Amino acid sequence: MNAPANPIKAPALPSSAAPRTPQWYVRVRDYLVQRTLPPVLIGGALLLIWQMLCSGPDAALPPPTQVVSDTWELIIHPFYDNGGNDVGLAWQMLASLERVAYGYLLAVIAGVSLGVLVGQSTWAMRGLDPLFQILRTVPPLAWLPLSLAGFKDSHPSAIFVIFITAIWPIIINTSVGIRNIPEDYRNVAKVLRLNGLEYFHKIMLPAAAPYIFSGLRIGVGLSWLAIIAAEMLIGGVGIGFFIWDAWNASRISDIILALIYVGVVGYLLDRLVAMVGQYVTRGTSAG
Known part of the structure; x- marks a missing residue:
């Protein structure tokens, strides 16, 4: 074969x-x-x-499936407007974000300026630091009655609460960053004979930027926390008052949905500040 x-x-x-x-x-x-x-x-x-814990007949809170069914109209119609305070969750969020934007931006301007002053001047640090340490321990909502008495209006009062809440971590972190600028950087500035504005722009801010943005991230988180609590008391359009109004009407599912939105927006605000910080601090030493 x-x-x-x-x-x-x-x-x-x-x-x-x-x-x-x-x-x-x-x-x-x-x-x-x-x-x-x-x-x-x-x-x-x-x-x-x-879902398993809250599906029983005696459960105090609704399961996620019930939350979705109860709030479906709020989910699919976030921009409805029936007048007054009866508006969609998107408008509630935007109203709160507007207040946070005003208060937070004021805190950034004042906080960075005061932080630079305290970090640069020993006399300013000795005079202002004890005052800052005392004021920053006051709870944010404790300022609300005083701001309402001073401004006679809920809108600027809420902005002031945001401002006074966010400013302290910005001041503290900025001053720490300024005081930790390496001595070599200061010597280079003297050799190059940089004036005050050039030193601030080319040496001080880049070297202290990691510290500054750490304070900015803490500040924006505290701002978002404070506005929710403040709006529960001042009323009007805002996600904080929406949560309080839902509680008074026993709409627990609406509260849960609003809390989810609050958490997502807070996370996005933190990520936004972190992204800006990463872009600005490229090439600088980490704090």
Whole structure:
């Protein structure tokens, strides 16, 4: 019998000819696996636990499925406006964000300026630091009656509460950053004979920027916390008053939905300040 002929094998492709995975696909896959998948899995597990714990007839809180069904109109119509305080959650959020923007920007301007003064001047630090340490321990809502008495209007009163809440971490972190500028930087400024404005722009701000933005991130978080509490007392359009009004009407699902929105917006505000800080502090020493 004749032996079977050996099958002809196709030549192996060189490694350079093997198909390569696109780099964008690898980056997207790694991002989804490392950054997106963990919070999705944990969030799904928490929702499942919530659903199981609150599905009984004696549960004090509604399960997530009931929250969605009860608030479906609020979810799909965020911009409705029936006049007065009866507006959608988007308008409530925008009203709160407007107050936060005014108060926070004022706090940034005043806080960075005072922080630079305290960080540069020993006399200013000795005179102002004890006052700052005393005032920053006053709870934010304790300022609300005084601001209402002074401004005679709820809108500027809420802005003042935001301002007085956010300014302290900005002052403290800015002053620490200024005091921690390396001596070599100061010597270079003397050699180059930089004037006060040039020293502030080219030496002081870049060197202290990591500290400053740490204070700005803390400040924006405190601002968002304070406005929610303040709006519960001053009334009007705002997510804080919406939560308080929902409580008075026993709309627990509306409260839960509003709290979710508050958390998401607070997270986005923190991320926004962090992104600006990363862009500004590129090439500077970390604080």
